[in-house]
Amino acid sequence: MKTASPLRYPGGKWRVAPFFNRLLAANRLEGIDYVEPYAGGASLALSLLFQDKVGAVYLNDLDVAIYSFWWAALEHNQRFIDEVAAVEVTPDEWQRQRSIYMQGKRADPFALGFATFFLNRTNHSGIMNGGMIGGKAQRGEWKLDARFNKDDLISRVARVGSHRSRIHLSNLDALVFLSRLGHRRRERLIYLDPPYFKKGPDLYLNAYSPQDHAKVREAVENIEVPWVVSYDDIPEIRKLYAGVKTRGFDLLHNARTTRTGREVLFFSNSLRVPRSV
Template sequence: MANPSPLRYPGGKYKLYNFIKELVEYNNCSTYIEPFAGGSAISLALLFDNVVKKVIINDYDYSIYSFWTSILNNTDEFIKLVIETPVTIDEWHNQKSIRENIYNHDPLMVGFSTFFLNRTNRSGIVDKAGPIGGLDQNGQYKIDCRFNKDTLIEKIQKIANYREVITIKNIDAMEFIQNDILQTRNSFTFFDPPYYKKGQGLYTNFYNHGDHENLAKTINTLLSNRKWIVTYDTSSEIKQIYSKNSSIAFSLSYTLQTKKSGQEFMFFSKKLSRLENESELINIIHN
């Protein structure tokens, strides 16, 4: 299916959907969990395809959390904003000002400003990129080229229909592991942390080296008996941090202004049953 998420996300992993779908089915998991939700495209597709009965998503970024809670719990109000808000540079400045003062606004307005900037900024980067076409709108593409209101409203309405089986959290990943993942049986968790090399330039909440080390230690210690995968951009530091886990290197096309083929790592928990046909579902470079 087409990407079901209303958000554009740098480093999004939706191209892995068929691989993860088969992995979840093969391991008979009924709940799918994402500690770094972002666009949550895979979570949504698994629900829509009836692969899992429930998803639990978490994002430490309050603005992303506000978006998800708004479309689930204030659906009509959010759609009204989509319909009535002009997609212009003047409005971009207005939404940017809300973004810069998120704690002075209610979650609906914070969620909408995040959505608006995600759809109108280059590569979907909310804080660290400008509008598509530039402030003078003299670029090849204009600010509204990724803002098809009818399509976006349709996506939002469909997601809202699943509100009873979507749980959203806004806590630190370490806390989420202990409070939610450990308490959920028969689950599959996809960890997609901020990129190691370029995270600071892409995400509002990025990790330093120590954060990545602590995450790996927590996953391998507390979740040694659970089913999960972790994906990262390739680096010798990450390879060392997860040296005790089986892994593959794979290529994944992604768009950050220009299309590139990014090589990434995937690490597996010991409890997870691996697919025999991995190479048919994912472009493996080496094991």
């Protein structure tokens, strides 16, 4: 099994898709709408969607660059595919795409979305400030195109486009997004994967402070539909979510070096939780 997402993401959760399949089945939630306030690479959302385990998916990300990627891939799918096929994966092109990315909201939305994708596929571990694979001189063991298999990426982007009618996209603060979709007007499962507590500042542009994490915990209390939250398994987070159902698990990370990290899932009281992840 491999990720269905066109993006590489530190701590991507596609590896826990089999557990979520069991969670949905145990609670008779197959076909329910699925919501991610912190979409990122959306690897878990896409895995569940492509298996028809969920109905529609609602993807939100405050990062305008990530949002622009999903917008471009969904709304201009064939154009995006054509760009993937045509682009030259060279250090000069990396510099050009980086200059577009650095413009942020001032850039053309499609160009920003493609630049985000290009840098994600050509930077170390997919980290936007990670530097190009192989370095400027391209003398390393791995070259710039090591994670840019065009045929595979075109297939992934095309698959996303083929499910466009079932993917809903937004660019909101996660807590604002939650306030709109966390009510019971329609049954849905909400999965929150906030930035890591400890490593977040090294991995994400929109890292959280301890106060931000506390606000997420407070917001979770007000969600009226089933929810799951994932975090790095550390004492600070265990304390913050004391009294909540948990399952710990190991997750392989590829942020600069391959390692196994300990993570934890928290669950709303309404959910029947399988024994192991």
